[in-house]
Amino acid sequence: MQPKLAPPAADPAFRAALDGLELIDDPAQRRLRSRDFYWYSPILKRELDGKAADLIVVPRSIDEVVRVAGACARFGVPLGVRGGGTGNYGQMVPLQGGVLLDMGKLDRTLWIERGRGRFEAGVKLIDADVQAQQQGWELRMFPSTRRQATVGGYVCGGAAGVGSIRYGQLRDAGSVLALKVVTCEETPRLVELRGADIGKALHAYGTTGIVVEVELALAPAWPWVEMVVAFDDFATAAHFAQALGESDGIFLKLASLMAWPLPRYFRGLEDALPDGRHVVMIMAAASGVSGVRSLVAEHGGTVTLERPYTEDPGRTPLYEYTWNHTTLQALKIDKTLTYLQTIFPLGANVEALIASHELFGEEVMAHAEFQRRQGRTNCSSLQVVRYTSDERLWQIVHQLDGLGIRLSNPHSYILEDKGARVLSADLQLQFKHESDPHGLLNPGKMSRWTSSPSLAEQGGRP
Amino acid sequence: MQPKLAPPAADPAFRAALDGLELIDDPAQRRLRSRDFYWYSPILKRELDGKAADLIVVPRSIDEVVRVAGACARFGVPLGVRGGGTGNYGQMVPLQGGVLLDMGKLDRTLWIERGRGRFEAGVKLIDADVQAQQQGWELRMFPSTRRQATVGGYVCGGAAGVGSIRYGQLRDAGSVLALKVVTCEETPRLVELRGADIGKALHAYGTTGIVVEVELALAPAWPWVEMVVAFDDFATAAHFAQALGESDGIFLKLASLMAWPLPRYFRGLEDALPDGRHVVMIMAAASGVSGVRSLVAEHGGTVTLERPYTEDPGRTPLYEYTWNHTTLQALKIDKTLTYLQTIFPLGANVEALIASHELFGEEVMAHAEFQRRQGRTNCSSLQVVRYTSDERLWQIVHQLDGLGIRLSNPHSYILEDKGARVLSADLQLQFKHESDPHGLLNPGKMSRWTSSPSLAEQGGRP
Numbered sequence: 052m053q054p055k056l057a058p059p060a061a062d063p064a065f066r067a068a069l070d071g072l073e074l075i076d077d078p079a080q081r082r083l084r085s086r087d088f089y090w091y092s093p094i095l096k097r098e099l100d101g102k103a104a105d106l107i108v109v110p111r112s113i114d115e116v117v118r119v120a121g122a123c124a125r126f127g128v129p130l131g132v133r134g135g136g137t138g139n140y141g142q143m144v145p146l147q148g149g150v151l152l153d154m155g156k157l158d159r160t161l162w163i164e165r166g167r168g169r170f171e172a173g174v175k176l177i178d179a180d181v182q183a184q185q186q187g188w189e190l191r192m193f194p195s196t197r198r199q200a201t202v203g204g205y206v207c208g209g210a211a212g213v214g215s216i217r218y219g220q221l222r223d224a225g226s227v228l229a230l231k232v233v234t235c236e237e238t239p240r241l242v243e244l245r246g247a248d249i250g251k252a253l254h255a256y257g258t259t260g261i262v263v264e265v266e267l268a269l270a271p272a273w274p275w276v277e278m279v280v281a282f283d284d285f286a287t288a289a290h291f292a293q294a295l296g297e298s299d300g301i302f303l304k305l306a307s308l309m310a311w312p313l314p315r316y317f318r319g320l321e322d323a324l325p326d327g328r329h330v331v332m333i334m335a336a337a338s339g340v341s342g343v344r345s346l347v348a349e350h351g352g353t354v355t356l357e358r359p360y361t362e363d364p365g366r367t368p369l370y371e372y373t374w375n376h377t378t379l380q381a382l383k384i385d386k387t388l389t390y391l392q393t394i395f396p397l398g399a400n401v402e403a404l405i406a407s408h409e410l411f412g413e414e415v416m417a418h419a420e421f422q423r424r425q426g427r428t429n430c431s432s433l434q435v436v437r438y439t440s441d442e443r444l445w446q447i448v449h450q451l452d453g454l455g456i457r458l459s460n461p462h463s464y465i466l467e468d469k470g471a472r473v474l475s476a477d478l479q480l481q482f483k484h485e486s487d488p489h490g491l492l493n494p495g496k497m498s499r500w501t502s503s504p505s506l507a508e509q510g511g512r513p
Numbered sequence: 514m515q516p517k518l519a520p521p522a523a524d525p526a527f528r529a530a531l532d533g534l535e536l537i538d539d540p541a542q543r544r545l546r547s548r549d550f551y552w553y554s555p556i557l558k559r560e561l562d563g564k565a566a567d568l569i570v571v572p573r574s575i576d577e578v579v580r581v582a583g584a585c586a587r588f589g590v591p592l593g594v595r596g597g598g599t600g601n602y603g604q605m606v607p608l609q610g611g612v613l614l615d616m617g618k619l620d621r622t623l624w625i626e627r628g629r630g631r632f633e634a635g636v637k638l639i640d641a642d643v644q645a646q647q648q649g650w651e652l653r654m655f656p657s658t659r660r661q662a663t664v665g666g667y668v669c670g671g672a673a674g675v676g677s678i679r680y681g682q683l684r685d686a687g688s689v690l691a692l693k694v695v696t697c698e699e700t701p702r703l704v705e706l707r708g709a710d711i712g713k714a715l716h717a718y719g720t721t722g723i724v725v726e727v728e729l730a731l732a733p734a735w736p737w738v739e740m741v742v743a744f745d746d747f748a749t750a751a752h753f754a755q756a757l758g759e760s761d762g763i764f765l766k767l768a769s770l771m772a773w774p775l776p777r778y779f780r781g782l783e784d785a786l787p788d789g790r791h792v793v794m795i796m797a798a799a800s801g802v803s804g805v806r807s808l809v810a811e812h813g814g815t816v817t818l819e820r821p822y823t824e825d826p827g828r829t830p831l832y833e834y835t836w837n838h839t840t841l842q843a844l845k846i847d848k849t850l851t852y853l854q855t856i857f858p859l860g861a862n863v864e865a866l867i868a869s870h871e872l873f874g875e876e877v878m879a880h881a882e883f884q885r886r887q888g889r890t891n892c893s894s895l896q897v898v899r900y901t902s903d904e905r906l907w908q909i910v911h912q913l914d915g916l917g918i919r920l921s922n923p924h925s926y927i928l929e930d931k932g933a934r935v936l937s938a939d940l941q942l943q944f945k946h947e948s949d950p951h952g953l954l955n956p957g958k959m960s961r962w963t964s965s966p967s968l969a970e971q972g973g974r975p
Contacts, residue, residue: 165736166800187649187733219761225804226762246807268762268800271649271733274627297888299681300688302732338628338730342687345708426759426890 060106060150068122072115073156075107084133084153089141091378093389093438094462099141104131104151111156113233113241113263120239120261123150123491130235131493132257134204135175137196139375141464142208142256146495154203157263163188167228169266172203177362179267188269191218191226195374202265206230207257210469211431213334213370215422216296216303218270222253222475228268232260234486242486250475251482256466258497259479260486274337275304277369279320279356280347281328285310285417286405288329291350293401295333296421296428301342305334307373310408310417313435316381319367323356332369334360374433377418381435389438391415391448393431396455400429403454410454413437415447432456465498522568522612530584534577535618537569546595546615551603553840555851555900556924561603566593566613573618575695575703575725582701582723585612585953592697593955594719596666597637599658601837603926604670604718608957616665619725625650629690631728634665639824641729650731653680653688657836664727668692669719672931673893675796675832677884678758678765680732684937689715690730694722696948704948712937713944718928720959721941722948736799737766739831741782741818742809743790747772747879748867750791753812755863757795758883758890763804767796769835772870772879775897778843781829785818794831796822836895839880843897851900853877853910855893858917862891865916872916875899877909894918928959 060066060076075081085103089095110116123130129149136143145151154173160182161169168188170179176197180190192214194200200209206227211220221227230244230252242260244251252260282288292308295301308331314324324330331352335343340357347354362368372380378390395403400419408417414437419430438444448458460468467476480499483492490500522528522538537543547565551557572578585592591611598605607613616635622644623631630650632641638659642652654676656662662671668689673682683689692706692714704722706713714722744750754770757763770793776786786792793814797805802819809816824830834842840852857865862881870879876899881892900906910920922930929938942961945954952962 166798217761218764223762223804224760224807225764225801228800228803246803246810268764268798268804270764271735273733298686299679299885299888300685300730302680302687302730336628336730338690339687341690341708342685342730345686348708423761426761428888 062126065122065126065128068125069108069119072118073109073111075109081105081107084136085145085151087136087138087141087143088375088379089139089144089464091139091382091390092462094441095141095464099144099464102144102146103148104145105148106150107153108150109153109156113157116152116157116233116261116263117239117241119150119152120233120235121237124235124237124239124489127489128491129494130261130491132203132207132261134173134201134207135196135199137194137200137204138208140461140469142496143204143493144464149491152261154201161264163269166269166271167266168269169229169264170202171264172201172262174202176200176202176205181362183269184272187272189272190214191268191270192221195370195376202267203262206253206265207255207262210254211422212374213305215420216306217423219423222250225268227253227265229264229266230262231264232262232486234260235492236488250478254469254475255479256493256496258466258487258493258500259483260492273302273304275334275360276337276340277356277358277360278333278335278340278343278354279323279369280331280333280352281325281355282330282350282352283328285329285408287350288331288352289401289404289419291346291352292331292419292421292430293428294350295331295343295346298342298346301339301346302336303334303339305332305370305373306421307332307377308404308417308419308421308430309377312413313377313381313416313418316384317372318380318383320356320372325355330355332373334369374420377433378435387438389436389444390461391432391434391436391451392459392461393434393451393456394459395430395432397425397427397429399455403456404430404432406454407451407456410450411447431459464496466496467498524588527584527588527590530587531570531581534580535571535573537571543567543569546598547607547613549598549600549603549605550837550841551601551606551926553601553844553852554924556903557603557926561606561926564606564608565610566607567610568612569615570612571615571618575619578614578619578695578723578725579701579703581612581614582695582697583699586697586699586701586951589951590953591956592723592953594665594669594723596635596663596669597658597661599656599662599666600670602923602931604958605666605955606926611953614723616663623726625731628731628733629728630731631691631726632664633726634663634724636664638662638664638667643824645731646734649734651734652676653730653732654683657832657838664729665724668715668727669717669724672716673884674836675767677882678768679885681885684712684715687730689727691728692724693726694724694948696722697954698950712940716931716937717941718955718958720928720949720955720962721945722954735764735766737796737822738799738802739818739820739822740795740797740802740805740816741785741831742793742795742814743787743817744792744812744814745790747791747870749812750793750814751863751866751881753808753814754793754881754883754892755890756812757793757805757808760804760808763801763808764798765796765801767794767832767835768883769794769839770866770879770881770883770892771839774875775839775843775878775880778846779834780842780845782818782834787817792817794835796831836882839895840897849900851898851906852923853894853896853898853913854921854923855896855913855918856921857892857894859887859889859891861917865918866892866894868916869913869918872912873909893921926958929961
């Protein structure tokens with residue numbers, strides 16, 4: 052179903068329905084808040100530059116979210132949601148204008164206890180973590196953008212992160228414990244999702260409901276140490292990273308592999324990044340440092356950095372060179388670069404990594420984030436690519452595919468291009484018919500909704 | 514090298530060398546303290562019954578251990594070490610008499626900080642854990658015998674335990690951080706082993722040195738919940754246990770699978786063990802309970818017990834039905850039972866489990882402890898066997914081998930029969946030439962020492 056044409060944000064009846072809410076009409080502010088980091092991709096840059104909401108609403112309570120959702124349903128106005136705006140695929144960029152909810156003031160931590168925490172969607176991940184730590188807990192995983200990103204944005208647009216090397220994926224059972232969503236109907240409902248139902252809204256880009264509260268599993272707080280290890284040889288570095296990930300005796304939060312010359316782009320860490328060497332960036336539990344050192348010695352590497360991890364505003368934490376920050380650090384130095392995002396074959400990921408490094412050399416700079424997937428140590432890759440043309444980029448993708456390395460397309464804003472599991476995709480499409488019958492939530496992002504005849508219109512509502 | 518004949522414990526010169534130490538000559542006490550739980554095995558029972566030390570010494574300091582070791586070296590007296598006496602293979606049973614050190618009074622916790630703890634060898638594991646918990650930490654793994662077993666005994670005679678489902682094996686890098694050992698020489702040395710050198714004394718049954726201090730990696734304390742899940746079908750239960758182990762989003766301490774009729778032997782837990790059902794016993798982080806419940810629902814099981822884990826002297830903790838306690842619980846009811854201990858093929862362990870269950874039925878009651886091995890979720894098994902004859906027992910072993918299930922022989926007191934890695938075996942043999950040149954430490958347990966010409970005597974000291 053196509054959404055009805057959005058009325059101008061100036062429509063007096065629509066404005067009246069939002070009376071008393073914090074509204075932003077200023078064009079510069081609207082453009083600014085309608086963007087994320089999609090500009091890493093020259094393709095998305097072309098497609099998304101200039102897209103903006105007609106009106107920003109900054110709710111301060113769930114009741115206000117409900118008022119906005121009800122108004123949009125009644126008036127047929129597209130409705131999007133913005134957290135910290137740190138996504139990379141235009142997850143929250145409004146394709147059809149309309150209203151954008153800025154969740155930044157829905158930022159209360161509701162409670163933290165016995166390994167669980169419940170947060171309003173707009174709580175920044177770093178604040179959630181600090182508050183948890185004050186009670187002896189910590190987030191099990193977070194994106195490298197945690198200083199800006201929100202809890203709600205992470206569960207709607209993220210998949211894994213710093214911590215995934217031990218706690219796996221955000222979608223794994225036990226990771227996200229509950230989501231409270233507001234539906235987009237004339238009379239919006241509040242729905243509490245738990246268990247397998249979490250998949251209805253997790254990693255759905257806000258197309259199936261407005262996530263207003265998130266309950267996360269926490270870990271007891273570990274003391275972490277940042278380490279960098281350098282290797283002469285890429286294959287050795289890759290085997291080391293895999294062996295490290297498989298070392299159950301060493302509790303880890305981060306294991307990131309960067310092929311030379313990627314480290315050349317990393318400002319502020321030069322002493323730890325010797326010329327011409329491939330590096331592995333590590334966060335290990337303090338008690339695991341001697342174990343890491345033993346493993347490094349066994350593999351013939353050199354420890355070039357070892358320091359306690361602290362969240363010091365004056366220092367760039369090691370994780371801000373990893374995950375999607377790797378690409379950002381490189382782009383700061385060289386604007387012609389872009390990147391890919393890929394998933395590796397289970398049980399053969401190291402071999403595939405080495406083969407791709409040998410095939411492409413410096414054109415596709417290997418960058419792998421080691422993590423648990425389906426109970427195994429695997430990696431995904433955010434390769435930094437010397438961009439020449441779209442044609443060459445897709446040729447690289449094709450060649451990677453030949454090595455068993457599958458694209459999780461970072462040059463697309465379409466939900467289904469991100470490797471969402473079929474189970475979730477079915478669940479989400481089905482739920483959208485109940486939660487967003489007019490198709491107003493983040494329209495244009497869920498291709499199965501856009502392309503398929505509406506079950507609701509056929510009377511086939513599930 | 515064969516040890517020299519032990520002088521009678523009454524030799525005045527030898528007794529004079531031990532002047533002022535706590536000595537025990539009483540025959541009943543000597544017999545009692547010279548035993549462990551080898552009697553699970555009818556074979557070991559025949560071989561080890563009646564073996565006893567000539568003299569028990571109860572040291573109160575490392576200095577006293579040094580005095581005993583020096584005296585034994587000078588007088589050529591065999592020297593063994595006893596912790597809690599909870600081993601199952603006669604690890605500490607003195608085969609040739611001599612002196613047995615009872616480490617029970619070397620029981621100081623030296624320090625606990627930032628995920629590490631250092632303990633004298635005689636500290637009971639439960640006390641180490643309670644002391645760690647008072648500071649917000651906990652042991653990463655322990656044997657089911659933790660209420661009696663000591664830290665030193667565990668690292669000398671144990672391999673894994675409750676906690677291995679996330680932290681892997683005791684031998685994995687990062688698990689044991691240091692061992693302090695006293696050598697058995699005329700002038701004994703104190704040697705601090707770290708890194709790969711830990712393998713010189715870890716799981717060596719005290720044949721390569723007297724472990725007097727142990728430094729362990731700790732975890733931040735998790736709140737745990739005990740759960741029992743029942744299944745109609747063994748194969749489903751086995752697949753569930755594997756899937757649970759592979760669920761990185763659920764932090765676990767225990768995942769034990771017991772085929773019916775094993776649960777029939779478990780007193781005190783009857784309500785949670787429905788007739789004819791196969792069960793999985795679980796300790797999960799409190800925040801993981803909903804994740805476990807989702808997975809149970811997916812596999813069609815029933816949660817029959819869910820209660821917070823507390824160490825209550827009046828209640829049998831769930832872990833006391835698991836690991837080697839499973840066999841003990843069964844033996845309490847039926848003295849004719851015995852057991853096997855086996856290692857499963859990586860990546861095919863569930864299939865092997867199911868095949869063995871189908872092949873043997875109730876003669877070999879499946880009992881699998883799920884754990885991380887080499888970074889993967891695998892299991893080892895402590896099958897409870899209806900014993901008929903030695904011949905039939907070895908026939909079963911042969912048939913299991915045909916399914917890829919390898920024996921880690923619990924009917925042998927020989928170190929090398931326990932699947933010690935070749936690397937450790939080489940390291941241990943080599944170290945023994947330095948640490949125990951007269952071959953007095955726990956003689957008869959290390960077959961490579963007993964059977965090979967001494968490198969030391971050939972002048973080939975490594």
